Amino acid sequence: MAATNVNPTRMELTRLKNKLVTARRGHKLLKDKRDELMRQFLLLVRENMELRTRVEEEIREANKRFAIAKSGMSEAEVRVAFMNPKQEIQLEMDTRNVMSVDVPVYSYQTRTSDENDVYSYGYAFTSGDLDDGVEHLAAVLPDLLKLAESEKSCQLMAAEIEKTRRRVNALEHVLIPDMEESIKFITMKLDENERSSQIRLMKVKDMMLENAHHYKERMESGT
């Protein structure tokens, strides 16, 4: 592992220790971020699902009406009816920061002051079901925008959670254990070096004493 190719020096040890402290702090922060993101995400995704079911139901209703309307009119007539829409939507996009994820917030303005002013045709040549269909769609529009908002937020947050989770795991299972191992390796190596130099000194001292006093010779001569 990483421990085998580090320099066993005091400088490296200090550097690694500092790095470990930073990594631990980063890990704790990222973990908190992940947990909070997850909490927010789960709330949002539930809301998202609710909205989606409602919107899909409404659109289905509208489509039903359109299908009936179309059965009574030719395609050309329908086309003419919708050729020149009265209403126009101008969308404003703002962003809200949720745990460092910029999620969109939409608000919109209609061109005419009356939001229900959506019928782009005279009623003479069109089927009443067409009006119903348009009405359904107009009613669902605010929810449709909210759906876009929450669904996009979910997508963005999901990506961020995935990223954060990877980082947390990398720190927790790879980076921090590696560093701990390296630190242990260096400490052992340094201790070992210290002991070996201690022994060396003792040995040298013995040798110097031997040279000065010739203990061995004296022992052999028996005096």
Place this chain on the structure above:
Amino acid sequence: MYKIAVMGDWDSIYGFGALGLDTFRIEEGQTEEAIRVMRSLAEQNYAIIYITEALAAKIPAEVDRYRTMAKPAVILIPGISGNTGEGVLAVRKSVEQAVGSDIIFNK
């Protein structure tokens, strides 16, 4: 100032035109056309693109491309042929991506 686009077959989307959304008609089989239109919409100032589930199922790679981008939001809506469940699937995909497995909607 941003705009909203709706993509799909004519029958599914013409109603949205009346509300003031910009409709882009893509009929079945025009897959390449759909990709082209979507790219050009993403480059213009469209913040939301609603796309019918049926059409989105044809160009999944293109739809996925915008998942991580701030703009546009690509949202699936049911078309006239009915609800295929693709839209719900997209939400579940987000959950799976975030949590690792689908813990909320797995029924």
